[in-house]
Structures are given as structure tokens and as C-alpha cells.
Amino acid sequence: MLRRVIGLQFPEEIAPGQMGMGWLFLIEGTIKETVMGPRGKPVEVAQSHCFYGKASRISPTDALLRVPAVHALHQRTIAVVGLGALGAPMALEFARNQVGKLRLSDYDHVEPGPTVRWPLGIATAGQLKAEAIHEFISAHYPATQVLPIYHKVGGLRGEGMPSEQEVMDTLLTDASLLIDASADKGVSHFLAETARARGIPFISVYATPGGWGGMVMRVAPGHTRGCWMCLQYHMDTGGTIPVPISDETAGTVQAPGCGDMTFTGASFDLQNVVLAAVRLAVSTLSSGVAGGYATTPWDVGVVQLMDADGSLVAPAWSTFPLEVHPLCPYCHCE
Numbered sequence: 495m496l497r498r499v500i501g502l503q504f505p506e507e508i509a510p511g512q513m514g515m516g517w518l519f520l521i522e523g524t525i526k527e528t529v530m531g532p533r534g535k536p537v538e539v540a541q542s543h544c545f546y547g548k549a550s551r552i553s554p555t556d557a558l559l560r561v562p563a564v565h566a567l568h569q570r571t572i573a574v575v576g577l578g579a580l581g582a583p584m585a586l587e588f589a590r591n592q593v594g595k596l597r598l599s600d601y602d603h604v605e606p607g608p609t610v611r612w613p614l615g616i617a618t619a620g621q622l623k624a625e626a627i628h629e630f631i632s633a634h635y636p637a638t639q640v641l642p643i644y645h646k647v648g649g650l651r652g653e654g655m656p657s658e659q660e661v662m663d664t665l666l667t668d669a670s671l672l673i674d675a676s677a678d679k680g681v682s683h684f685l686a687e688t689a690r691a692r693g694i695p696f697i698s699v700y701a702t703p704g705g706w707g708g709m710v711m712r713v714a715p716g717h718t719r720g721c722w723m724c725l726q727y728h729m730d731t732g733g734t735i736p737v738p739i740s741d742e743t744a745g746t747v748q749a750p751g752c753g754d755m756t757f758t759g760a761s762f763d764l765q766n767v768v769l770a771a772v773r774l775a776v777s778t779l780s781s782g783v784a785g786g787y788a789t790t791p792w793d794v795g796v797v798q799l800m801d802a803d804g805s806l807v808a809p810a811w812s813t814f815p816l817e818v819h820p821l822c823p824y825c826h827c828e
């Protein structure tokens with residue numbers, strides 16, 4: 495049983511040549527021990543006990559000492575739509591790097607099977623994905639505030655449920671960045687235009703069936719010339735930006751008991767796409783910040799992880815600026 499904690503504060507050298515205050519803690523209490531009694535029978539007695547408790551430092555300064563380039567992130571709010579194999583690990587990276595606020599939108603529950611490529615394991619099965627990630631971040635990275643949002647973009651609006659625009663207000667008001675990890679082209683289209691209408695930087699990320707390739711793209715207002723729809727035209731018309739390679743034969747499967755098709759692909763392949771998207775996000779959020787993370791001179795990155803015959807290649811990224819496409823109806827409507 496804990497009786498008391500004694501704290502001792504003393505001057506010490508906390509960095510070469512820099513004096514500060516150090517702490518040492520003594521924890522005093524009792525522990526139960528079984529000893530041999532007078533008639534040879536074991537009896538339980540409370541023994542006084544005192545031990546040394548190691549003091550550890552935790553503050554924003556201590557965290558930023560190791561990654562000084564992310565110092566502006568605690569003032570940023572990132573909205574993430576889609577907490578699957580790409581969006582969920584991105585959210586954890588943002589929290590690990592001291593992003594101030596996260597708004598996390600997803601409509602799905604954690605299933606045991608997909609945990610092979612999800613950042614949290616089967617202990618979270620049955621929870622809403624947004625709630626599971628919220629709980630984990632609150633416990634492990636409490637400097638990041640998380641707002642979980644249970645919502646399916648474009649889904650049926652139930653009785654008493656907020657409208658699409660009300661959800662977008664909750665998600666995006668004063669947001670610094672919108673991440674689209676929905677893996678749904680229709681949702682990506684809607685989110686890209688919503689971000690543009692609100693003047694919010696937008697990043698979309700997806701991986702291809704088989705985990706053979708992927709793409710990250712961004713639209714930074716005032717920096718990127720084209721838009722998400724321009725990118726679709728650049729890819730669909732065989733233009734300057736290639737469609738990421740995918741496994742055409744075995745890249746999609748239907749799991750037993752699941753009504754939707756899903757894609758195959760390993761976590762360690764998908765992480766290539768996740769980390770590129772996080773780098774692009776942190777770079778975009780650090781734009782113009784003195785001492786911030788490096789700037790990114792491109793808007794679209796396409797990665798190839800496999801050859802067309804399925805043999806493994808070292809991750810090869812091709813990067814492109816996102817120019818206005820002459821057929822884009824959004825960029826030529828004036």
C-alpha cells in the first residue's frame with residue numbers, strides 16, 4: 495500500500511554547462527509478505543518498504559528537442575477522412591509529432607482480420623475506428639486533442655443525424671489541412687472541392703490493389719496551380735502523370751462475411767505511401783515557418799513497389815507538379 499511520495503529537488507547540470515533543477519522521488523509504503531508464524535503456519539504481514547522512483551521529464555520542449563523541425567505542428571488542426579490502412583497510421587504519426595488537434599472521421603468498426611494492416615490490434619475489435627484511435631492517442635500522446643467523428647460521406651442521413659454540410663463544418667472549420675484517405679474516388683472528388691471552396695490545403699492518398707503502388711497528391715491554395723480533377727485528366731488521358739501500378743489479377747478479394755470487396759496488400763508495403771503522405775503533410779503545414787520542416791517542390795508523387803511481373807523493386811517515386819489541365823471543368827469554368 496502506498497503511504498507517501500517524497501520529492502527532492504536539487505540543482506544539477508541538465509545540459510553541458512547549463513544548470514537546472516533535478517528531481518528524485520522516494521516512494522514509501524507497505525507490501526504484504528508471507529512469513530512463518532510461531533506455530534509453523536504461514537502468516538501474512540505488512541512490511542514497510544521504501545524505494546527510489548526514477549524521475550522523467552515530459553514537456554513540449556522535451557519532445558521537440560528530438561524533432562525541432564515539427565515545432566509549428568502543435569498550432570495546427572488536421573482533419574482526416576478515412577481511418578483504414580492509410581488514414582489510421584497517418585493519424586498516429588501526426589499525434590506522435592505533436593499536432594495540436596486531430597479531427598478523425600470514419601463510419602466503420604474495427605474487424606479482427608484487417609488488423610494485419612491496421613496500427614492497433616485485436617484488442618480494439620468491435621470498437622468504432624475513430625473511437626479506438628481517439629482512445630489510443632489520448633492515452634499515449636495527450637498533447638494532441640482528438641475529435642472523433644462518426645460519419646459516412648455521402649451515406650444515408652439517419653433520423654436526428656447532422657447534414658453533410660454540418661459534418662463538414664465540424665470537420666473543417668479552422669482546419670489547417672484536410673487529408674483524404676477514403677479510398678473512394680467519389681468521396682475524394684467531393685472532399686477536394688469542399689477543401690477548395692473553403693481555401694484549405696488538401697492531400698489525397700491511396701494505394702493500389704496488391705499494394706504494388708500508390709499515390710499522394712496535394713492542392714495547396716496559392717501554390718498548386720491545378721486541382722484534384724486536373725490530376726484525373728492528367729492520368730486518364732495518358733498525359734504526363736502515370737496511373738500507379740496495381741496487381742490486376744489478385745489485387746482484390748472478398749473476405750468471408752464481408753459485403754464489400756477489399757484490396758490485398760501488406761502493411762509494410764502500404765507504409766511507403768503512408769510515410770510519403772505524412773512528409774508531404776508536415777511539409778505543407780510548415781510552409782513559411784522559420785526552422786520548419788523542409789518544403790516540397792512537387793504536388794503529386796507516384797510510387798512503384800513491384801514490377802509488372804510481380805517482382806519486388808526498391809520503392810521508386812516519380813514526382814510531378816500539378817498543372818491545370820485544359821479539359822478540367824473546375825479550372826475553366828470562368
Ligand SMILES: [Zn+2]
Pocket residue numbers: 720721722723724725818819822823824825
Ligand atoms: Zn482543375
